[in-house]
Amino acid sequence: MAGLCEKSFAVQAKFSTFYAGGDVCWSNDGQTIYCLNNTEVCAVNIATGQLKRVYGTNVVVEDSLTQSNKASSADVEQLEDAIPSFSLSPDNTLIVTAHRSSLLRLWSIDTGKVVKLWKAQHRGPVVKVIFSTCGKLICSSGADSSLRLWDYVNRTCVCALREFAGPALLLKFHPDATCTQLYAAGVDNAIYCWNYAEKRLIRQMRGHLSHVTAITFLGCEGDATDYLVSVSRDKVLIVWRLADGTQHKVLPMYEELEGVVACTDVGKNCGAFDVVVTCATGTLKLVNCKSAKLSTLSEDKSHEFRQLLYCKSTEQLAVVTVEQNILIYKATTECFENKKLECVKQLIGFNDEILDICFLGENDRFIAVASNSKNIKIYDTEANMNCKIVSGHTDTVMTLSVASGTGLLLSAGKDLSICLWRVNPNNLNVQCVARNNSSHTSTIGCIAFACNTAAHFASVSQDGSLKVWELKKNKEIKEAPHTFNLKYSALAHDKEVNSVSFSPNNKLLATAAQDKTAKLWSAESNSLVGTLRGHTRGVWCVRFSPVDQVVLTSSSDCTLRMWSLATLTCIKRFEQECTVLRAEFIDYGKYIVSAASDGLLKLWSIKTNECLQTLDAHTDRIWSLAISSRSGKCFYSGGADSNMIQWQDVTTICRNEEIDKRAELAQQEQTLQCLLQQQQNMKKAFSLALKLGKPRTTYNIICDFVRQRKTVSVRELIDTLNSDQRVTLMEHTKSWTTNSRHCKIANLVLHYLLSDCIAAPGEHGVPGMRNVVEVLTPYLQRHHKRVNELTKELMFLEFIVNNI
CATH class of the missing domain: 2.130.10.10 (YVTN repeat-like/Quinoprotein amine dehydrogenase)
Structure with missing residues (x-):
């Protein structure tokens, strides 16, 4: 068994960066979370923590908006165009991404392809995009302090709104699809409300002294009065009357607020005026906007919270931290009754540089990771890599x-x-x-x-x-x-x-x-x-x-x-x-694994x-290796590219594949010899000779056809070959051309191959044809010169014979 694989490893699983800060969206079924990762949007399976699909790498345009809004080919080729914002459609079938180049791309979630591509027409980059409640409109906010609404179904720009101090980093449509109101928070700490159907500014709501971080709606289902709740880093929560834009209640929170979610759909026993707010200090609080009663639901000072999301179907809350981690909390009715939320999942969006890895626990079930952070991540390999973030250090x-x-x-x-x-x-x-x-x-x-x-x-x-x-x-x-x-x-x-x-x-x-x-x-x-x-x-x-x-x-x-x-x-x-x-x-x-810079x-x-x-799976320095002590059959590597990769010993698999391959080759060799001896089914014999890489056998088969004056059969034989077989035949032809004894057959085969390329280059083209022609040209010229000299000698000999 000489030549069999002595030792071999292959990638079993790869845990890479899927969130680098910015927008986060949650699917309606609660199974997938969509995260912004610089030049792409990553769809992550919450249960396993693995990437399902990436939007932004392979751009394939199926359709576009109006002819005047079509992007140039140069814009399409800018695949590394950064994405500052994206949004998920209400029916979870489309994703819209805004790009620094002022392009807007509409992606199909199922196919991962771009279905529409157009210029946003802002004087500067787009900083925020969002779908409307009905899902038929897209609003884009630009650095030029303007908002544009796009009806991508009818391929028109509905309106442009400019009456505010932008750009708007916070956009929100009214949750009632029949209500044509759009809300935006600008750099002047005010909340603007437009009626985009009438293209007019309805009101400005001023009260915050700092950037408005999040808004939500209250009493929108059957209540006579609608309310808007806004939170800000000025440590204040404000309840607004939407009818006239006045302040209904101002609640001091004494902490910077980053997110807010209405509890109408969260717990059955929650009141219509209950909201959950997330504080920058790592606290989740339940607030009754009517009585101003506060209840702490969860507190973890080791995290700094930034965003808050809620999924109704799974009754869960998702909190995004400043270290690009996503914490999933169980938020059922029972949890709100007990005033305690349980963290059930922690997704690590960005690991930064992975400095050290080690196995932990019986049977090496857990993996501890140090990743240029004051926190330690511990993964459970038997629970879909569920992660526990451990805090205690004050520095890296x-x-x-x-x-x-x-x-x-x-x-x-x-x-x-x-x-x-x-x-x-x-x-x-x-x-x-x-x-x-x-x-x-x-x-x-x-x-x-x-x-x-x-x-x-x-x-x-x-x-x-x-x-x-x-x-x-x-x-x-x-x-x-x-x-x-x-x-x-x-x-x-x-x-x-x-x-x-x-x-x-x-x-x-x-x-x-x-x-x-x-x-x-x-x-x-x-x-x-x-x-x-x-x-x-x-x-x-x-x-x-x-x-x-x-x-x-x-x-x-x-x-x-x-x-x-x-x-x-x-x-x-x-x-x-x-x-x-x-x-x-x-x-x-017995072996050594080394990791290099x-x-x-x-x-x-x-x-x-x-x-x-x-x-070769990392793109930067590899700092850490963790070898499993159970059998040494697997190990993990981590480095400066933020990737943690599991390598599995595949030696046995490779050996079995090699043995099966040798057995198959031996069987094919035997079949080929039988066909040649019986002179039957020469087309099959020709295909087997090409597959086994036998130029001498392919030459002899073609020679037999030529001796029998069956050049048409040779043409039919070549026409039935696929692209890979044509490449192999071209390599065989190169070896034939170097010998003058075989040049006739080689020229015949080259004639058929080249004529097919000229007639149908897309269908019969052979990869590397230009290189082959360059290599064979000197030999062909030499053969042509020798034939010309021989022709002259024959003509001279014929002249002498005829004149005797």
């Missing part, structure tokens, strides 16, 4: 470490503190059980538990120090069940230390630093065992082999090196093209010193 978390089988997680970072967390696998409840706030004098770059125990751990810092800690339990103190005791401290390196690791027997420690060295230390004392010298630039990572007496290091000098613990010498060296940031042993120490992962065989596979 740089490193994580897990004690195998204990549910304990260590975290450290720029705030110089070390936190110990206990994770409950049943409800994903995370509790901080120990903390040290003054462990180092500079950023903690790496932290590591001892192997298979939680009794010891080590930390290293940019101040060059190494510290080894003992973890002890205090059963008597419930508030602090664990404590850290410093075992010893050492000034390990002259420059910042990047990595620390324990040996499998926990007797040695290894550190790697920017001073171009890695050092070995006794885990029991601060005595130096040895120094590994040889790298010409800073060392980023150091790891002990799980089975051999060797140490692995990776460096900015583009190399991986394996060192003998006995002699402290380099015994193996692996070359890469750029800085190797991380390296891990995999599959019980160019976004490439490489799989190395320790036995053969060969690179078995290059994994």
Whole structure:
């Protein structure tokens, strides 16, 4: 079985950025949430957290508005045109996107294609778009302080509204489809109301002292009086009478308000004047606009809230945070009766740079992620990657470490503190059980538990120090069940230390630093065992082999090196093209996975010193690798491109496919030989010869037709070939043309192929035809010259014979 795949990995799942700030819309069925991501709109399945479809990458125009509004071809080619705003139609069949180039695109949700494309005609970029309640109109707000209403069904611009200080960052149609009112909030903190059917401004509602962030309507179903509720960052909620635009009630909230939702459809026991407001400080409150009664529904000071959405069909609230995370709350009648909302789902829209990843819990069920944030994300791999955001640090978390089988997680970072967390696998409840706030004098770059125990751990810092800690339990103190005791401290390196690791027997420690060295230390004392010298630039990572007496290091000098613990010498060296940031042993120490600054992962065989596979899925530096301890059959990678990718071992699958492929080729080879021996069904034999890549056999089949004067059959044979078969035949023809003995057949085949391309280039075109012609031209000229010389000689010989 020589040549079979030795080891191979493939992408199993990819968790990438789907929200980078801006508009968010929720489908009517509550299953999909649509998020703005710079140049595209991402449809995300709430249950799984996976991307369903992306709108904005492959633009295919099916239709357009009027001829005068058609975009130029240059505009269509601007696929990287940023999208500042989008909106979802009420029936969830269309999406409208506004672009910095003043283009408006209308997308079909089902097909993902552009069905209409037109210029917004604003003097400047479009900053906001929204569908009307009836779904037949689109309102666009431009930087030129104007609003335009588009009837895209009848392909007309209904009106242009300019009587306000814009641009409008907040647009809202009256929820009654028969009421032709449009509301907008401008930069002057006022709310404007237009009757767009009559093209006139009805009123201005002034009362807020800061930017109006959200509005909602009250009493719109059978109530004699309609009300409008507005919230602002001036910490005030105002209830307006829509009949005359006067203030009905002003409620001080003492917190900046970011969103508001009417409770008419939320809870059956909620009053007509109840609303839910979201505060910037991470609080959700229930407000009775009539009695001014406040009730706190949820409070999490670790988040800063920005937007609030509600889905009636699933009875859920969605809150968008300033870190581009989306929190889904259960908002049933029972929740409002108990005055408590339960967070049931957390979607991570943007991870920024992923600095570290590690497996957590029994059977590596959970994944802990540090992502250039003061919060830690913990994913449940057995619950559709449901995420728990853990807060406790005051600055960026740089490193994580897990004690195998204990549910304990260590975290450290720029705030110089070390936190110990206990994770409950049943409800994903995370509790901080120990903390040290003054462990180092500079950023903690790496932290590591001892192997298979939680009794010891080590930390290293940019101040060059190494510290080894003992973890002890205090059963008597419930508030602090664990404590850290410093075992010893050492000034390990002259420059910042990047990595620390324990040996499998926990007797040695290894550190790697920017001073171009890695050092070995006794885990029991601060005595130096040895120094590994040889790298010409800073060392980023150091790891002990799980089975051999060797140490692995990776460096900015583009190399991986394996060192003998006995002699402290380099015994193996692996070359890469750029800085190797991380390296891990995999599959019980048989292979190495390395991550580099160019976004490439490489799989190395320790036995053969060969690179078995290059994994290309990241677009930027790869900072972290997490190897599953269960079997080493999968691992995760994360980097500066905000992508977290799960890689699965597909060696067995690849081997089986290779075996099946060889068996199929052997069967086809046998079938071909049978057909050639029996001289039957030569068309099938010709197709098999092309598929198996046998130019000699294809030449012999065509030669047999030519000897039998069946050139028409040759033409019919070529006409039945598909594009891939024509490419293969062209490659065979190239090899024939180089030999003068085969040039006649080669010219015949070329004649048929080229004539087909000229007659129907789209139907019979061969990819790379121009290159083939350039390559074959010198040979064809030589053959033509030789034939001409031979013709002259024959004519001269005929002249001599005729005159004898």
